[in-house]
Amino acid sequence: MQRLQQLIENLDTAANDAFKVQELKSYLSSIPPEDAAWALFFFENRRLKTKTGLKLLKEIIESQTCFPDWVIKACNERVKDTPETLALLFESKGGRCEISLSTLVIQFLQPLSGFTRLSKKETIRCAWEMLSTTQRVLFNKMVLGGFQLGAQKSLIHEALSKISGIPRSVISRRLIEDWQPSATWFQSLIEPDPEIDTAMTPCHFEPFVVSEKPPGKSDFTPGLEAAFAFDGIRAQGIRRREVSTIWSEELIPLNLCFPELIRGISLLPSGTVLEGLIVAWDDDLPPPRENVQKRLKVKTATQKTIQSTPVQFIVFDIIERHGINLSNCPFAQRRVEMKEVMDEWSHQWSIHGNKSEIEGVNPDFFQQEMFDMSTVLKTEPEKSISPPPMSLSRFFKCNNWASLEGRLNICRDKHATGLLCMPVDPKGYTHSDENRWRLLKPASCRARLVLLSAERLPGNQTHFIRFTFGAWLNDSLVSVAVIDNQHSKKDFESLGEFVLENPLQKQGNNCQVKPELIYEISFEDIYESSRSKSGIRLNNARLCKRLTGIGIKQASTVEEIKSLI
Secondary structure, rough: HHHHHHHHOOOOOOOHHHHHHHHHHHHHOOOOOOHHHHHHHHOOOOOOOOOOOOOHHHHHHHHHHHHOHHHHHHHHHHHHHHHHHHHOOOOOOOOOOOHHHHHHHHHHHHHHOOOOHHHHHHHHHOOOOHHHHHHHHHHHHHHHHOOOOOOOOOHHHHHHHHHHHHHHHHHHHOOOOOOOOOOHHHHHHHOOOHHHHHOOOOOOOOOOOEOOOOOHHOOOOOOOOEEOOOOOOOEEEEEEEOEEEEOOHHHHHHOOOOOHHHHOEEEEEEEEEEEEEEEEOOOOOOOOOHHHHHHHHHOOOOOOHHHHHOEEEEEHHHEEEEEOOOOEEEEHHHHHHHHHHHHHHHHHHHHHHOOOOOOOOOOOOOOOHHHHHHHOOOHHHHHHHOOEEEEEOOOEEEOOOHHHHHHOOOOOOOOOOOEEEEOOOOOOOOOOHHOOEEOOOOOOEEEEEEEEEEOOOOOOOOEEEEEEEEEEOEEEOOOOOOOEEOOOHHHHHHHHHHHHHHEEEEEOOOOEOOOEEEEEEEEEEEEEEEOOOOOEEEOOEEEEEEEEEOOOHHOOEHHHHHHHH
């Protein structure tokens, strides 16, 4: 536990991601395999079923210290973190003996679910006696299920990749399997399996060249191919050696989230890799990105999930065919190959699309029954698998600058985020950008919005994960935009400090603030929202700058925002 404690402290003070990867590598390679397995269990945000809540932990503190509940609440307001508050209030010298993470889990945490309330209290008290204050904080979070590591999963996977010499994408794929922590499992995690690993490894995602301005008349390349780009998840659908997988651009396997797409990919010829966007699709128009993001939060998609949030894999490029890499071929050739593959796939879907069996799922990768659509959907296949889950992007040629600009101007009418463009001749753009997709986006709109509330990270009183901004509707401020943590640390710290200094009302993890802070917010589009009093929600809202010297009465109105689109 001392090594885990030291790791947490080092990660909290790390200057950059490279240092975090080095710390994780040092930790995971220096501890026993069984400890490493349990560490990964918690690092991957998995939870033990302890059947033990916060109320029981407070009762232990109350019985030992005689502090009433209101005193504990007052202390928590000062400390801002409940597990840490309880660890500090426990009267013990602590840390008198070193105990490994695996021993702590096996002897103290795992048995809790089968104990009586009295036995649970005694077990937790004994564990607290052996641990230092910092270690008790970690222990409490393991009990309550709120363990958070100061490093993204991608950094953890990168550290394991450096330890094993296995690509990070392979590590990511292995970690979403159904595994139980043990020394044997950890050894298998870092041992190569070339046959399976090669079949499931995605190709390189070439970054889009993003621009808010179309090329000028002098730079325009005649014969440019373009397609509307929608707000979704960039992904690769892979069919190799009769095995089907889906990978996101962040190298996250998505098989369990989108079993209907796995069904579609399983009908592709072996040796095929397609690239496209996974978009939530309803009534011929794509809903906001948040709808498809909901699917990522589901461990295994159910019938209800699939029917409530239907998705489409909209293919815009082909990377491999017959096992041959086509990424360096001119787009004109790839366009022909892609159409041939999708035409063949459409024919296969018309024949096999309504069958309940799914072929080509590696039983060593996932449980076969997870991909049996009769199990997942539990309805008549003919009624459930419609329309086809994959489609080809509709490309159009822009032979002059005016046609490209005209298409860009109607993107918002199509609920598109922009245009994906590729010259038929790979030398259409500058040398560094040749044969790369260019994403042209309409100029973003801007509004003056007022900070209304903030949402805390559960169990932490000072770390906020999203902020809600509002505009005027008649004489009231109503929410129109939510800003998440995809911004600079400095911006979020500034907002967090304002929230802590100007609280108005607290309810659960949500904290309302005094409506005094005004920001200029950029956004790409507006969606209707029945959950908001304003009736709208701004898509891809981002912080621009804080506005000083103006009052909140000068903030934008809902009608003004609607008029921008």
